[in-house]
Amino acid sequence: MTEQRTIRVVLVDDHHMFRTGVRAELSSLDGPTGQHLEIVGEAGTVETATAVITAEQPDVVLLDVHLPGGNGHGGSDVIRACMGVQSRSGLPVRFLALSVSDAAEDVIAVIRTGARGYVTKTISAEDLRTAIVRVADGDAVFSPRLAGFVLDAFGAAAGEVAEIDEELDRLSAREREVMRLIARGYQYKEVAKELFISVKTVETHVSSVLRKLQLSSRHELTAWAMGRRLL
Template sequence: MNEPVRVVIVDDHAMFRAGVRAELASAGAGRVDVVAEAADVDQAVAAIGSHQPDVVLLDVHLPGGGGVEVMRRLSLAPPPSASASTPRFLALSVSDAAEDVIGTIRGGARGYVTKTITGTELVDAIARVSEGDAVFSPRLAGFVLDAFAGSIDVAAVDEDLDRLTEREREVMRLIARGYAYKEVAKELFISVKTVETHMSSVLRKLQLSSRHELTRWANDRRLL
């Protein structure tokens, strides 16, 4: 019988990590073994170096620099031993924006799936990534193909988004998709007042005046 795939879960929301661990225990019994969790970049680098997992489930937006920073720092660190294997990274994120998908794959991830994935699908994705396959949620594969075909101007999108913090980007995408402030607050585990503050900042930085303009701006850049 094959050994279970050793996994580290990296996400800054403790409740989400607990949910993923429970799903993997239920749907992936005997196939997946969660060996550690981490909530930010520093914890992730330490946990991966210590536990040497086969696959890292990596959120895109993390305190300390994000998922790409985790991969960058690990690529620069010396291996803990000559026999140590390099883990494979599978992004698991609420974001399905083109620039997040493309940037994460360019950073070294082998796949990218969204948090709407089922437990069974996630176990299958982990198994495939551990074997070297590239795995994407269906809609996201098109972003990667478009980027390499040159039909998405990633540099221009990045320049606009560089004005926003990671949390502002998350609020921006949800508001642009039509979420109410209360729904955004629930989704991101923040207060409605904080959502309002971030929204005001987003509109100011992007020089927009309304939700309608924000939706059109995001749609034009394929961020929805």
């Protein structure tokens, strides 16, 4: 008998009726796949979303890109505010954008900030459920025509791939290990425990990585790593 796995989900959209509909659709789709989706919270603004995500520690957040509140950047503000939050399974909370917009600037902005995927509200309930499961498993998911925006933005051209390799070559093997863990949302103490090094050494490596990659924060580092499929 297949063991049932529960994926905890938070719905973030400023339209209450839309959240109600998504909740009903997803709840009706539980079947014999061994994957149960549990909606553990809802929110309609940047501030309430940040509070619910921090409190509930879900596996996946279904996130609209246009939300009131915050600094005026909608879903991107939520991702930035919750970048270090881990799910109750110990993995970083993962974000799947679900929006009516299919504009390239919206897709690129939220992916650069750290979302694992982007689907439009024309998606079927079955496909949305599959997308949530895939994101929970660490995959990247996009509606078909949106994938091209992401490839263009993050350098699918050979010349840009070479540039990415050059950037990685600046890092030592240990710095790459630290970079990946920090980008996944690990705290310094957790990185130190994982790699059997001191917290001070972790801090030194992070400073070196940020300097070599010309980044200013761990949030930028996470977006950099996700854009290069390094997580």
